[in-house]
Amino acid sequence: MTIFKEKRAELEHYEFMMGTERGRLAVALDLLTDSLILTGQHGVYCASNRNPSKPKLDLQAVLQGIEGAKELIQSVMANLEAMRREQLAAAAQVEPSPKP
Numbered sequence: 001m002t003i004f005k006e007k008r009a010e011l012e013h014y015e016f017m018m019g020t021e022r023g024r025l026a027v028a029l030d031l032l033t034d035s036l037i038l039t040g041q042h043g044v045y046c047a048s049n050r051n052p053s054k055p056k057l058d059l060q061a062v063l064q065g066i067e068g069a070k071e072l073i074q075s076v077m078a079n080l081e082a083m084r085r086e087q088l089a090a091a092a093q094v095e096p097s098p099k100p
Contacts, residue, residue, distance in 0.1 A: 003031075007027055007031075010027050010030070011023060011024065011027055014026040014027055021080060022077055022080050022081070025073050025076060025077050025080075026077070028073055029070060029073050029074065029077075032066050032069055032070050032073070033070065035066055036063065036066045036067065036070070039059060039062050039063055039066065040055075040063065042055075042059065043055025043056070043059045043060075043063070046059055
C-alpha cells in the first residue's frame, strides 16, 4: 500500500486546509514526528554501553537524521507561507479601489 492510500484521510484534510504542497509536507512532518517518538522509545531500551544515559550510536544517527529532515520540512513550509503572504500582499496592492 502506498502512503497516498494509507494516509488518504490525513492528506485530504491537510491539503484542503493548506494546499497540496504544504498539506503533504504537514503529513510528512507528522510521519517523521511519529518515527522520532518510536525511535526515541526504542533508544530507552537500547542504551549505549559507554554512556547509558544515551541511545546506541546507530539510534543517535537515526534520531539526528529524522530531526534534520523535520527542520528542512519546517523551513520549506515557512518559505511557502512567506511566498503566499507576499503574493496576497502584491495582489492587494494591484486591485483597483472601488469607485463610489
